[in-house]
Amino acid sequence: MKVLLLGSGGREHALAWKLKQSPKLTELLIAPGNAGTADMGTNIDIDPNDFEAVKKVSVDNQIDMLIVGPEEPLVRGIKNFFLNDPQLASIPVIGPGRRGAQLEGSKEFSKDFMFRYGIPTAKYKAVTLDNLEEGLSFLDEMKAPYVLKADGLAAGKGVLIIDSLDQAKADLETMLKGKFGEASKKVVIEEFLDGIECSVFVLTDGSAYVVLPEAKDYKRIGEGDTGLNTGGMGAISPVPFADEDFMKKVHRRIIQPTVTGLQSDEIPYKGFIFIGLIKIGNDPYVIEYNVRMGDPETEVVMPRIKSDLLELFEATAAKNLKNCTIEIDDQTVTTVMMVSGGYPEAYEKGKEMTGFDQVSDGIAFHAGTKLQDGKVVTNGGRVIAMSGMGANMKEALAKSYKNAEVVNYEGKYYRKDIGFDL
Ligand code: AMP
């Protein structure tokens, strides 16, 4: 099979690495990819949100499948674009259509979905400038801290958690007046849930599904979970507190009603559902849905999957997942994200990287790198996800950290405490 994979992060390098192990793969194109994916297939320098460019690559190369890594092309309707184009309509797309992608593209849509199907989640109210007064009184009824979320996609920055009521009221107004552009013209106010987070990943064909290994990520820049939020500074799978009893509840209360809810709403869905969970006592609540895999979670999930991922995608496309099982390695995988100095605030790109030849017994998944004049240089805030595997978390982390030491570039930073809370 000829596969086109859209995206350029560590998630895409990990997906490409896993796909490359499939005997069914004949050719892998990654658009735009990075210096790491260049070793897995052919990078093609186009913007995944430029659907005409994606069409040209798909037609010129006669691809057999499109796999969409990031959320933005999905929310913009790349699946619908393929379905509506006679030259593309027969190409299977892994990723939901525009309506399904609203699970991530609109916080209000996803909260309404959860409430309609009895899926446990925080209480909420959706507010625009037209019902600001209702929003302010909803805040009055809540206890601190206050959670404000931009309704639309805001590149992971649209959530504010605020201690003071007056500040929350002021921030609500500035959000509605465009603090996060169009994305925050509507804001979802949520009850604060206090617990420990983990993420569960489902691959569904719209009726059947397989559950991938769960993972926990570390979102803050500083050790001890302090400082600014990032895209993710590390991840671990499996998650010790996501034990059998907890996962049974996740199946019964969350995954099953999510998939049957999509069917009841007549939303065809072939792709990943990433369910961000919070465990309170022994019970799971949904913090958010994403319609793609997580990054850096993919960099710990993929190495644990023993099954052929391309076969699972084929079954997804053929609506045949009910006949599939997924085999999981019970070892632990950790990843440590190496970032650019200054991230998640301003940082420089283009720093030359060295030491890859000394990486051993682990995988350097490239997140923000590119090839320049034959050299690997930094090309983003998050640069390399160093993944290690072992019999337990300690062994896996030792490998991640050993390899994080040998790869060098100016301004290198990573957290040294991934897994500290487990
Ligand atoms: P989201 O973009 O919805 O994943 O939110 C980003 C982060 O904010 C989550 O990973 C949580 O750590 C936190 N968060 C979001 N919603 C809530 C909530 N209702 N209660 C507590 N923390 C939350």
Ligand code: GLY
């Ligand atoms: N690591 C969180 C995300 O991918 O959204």
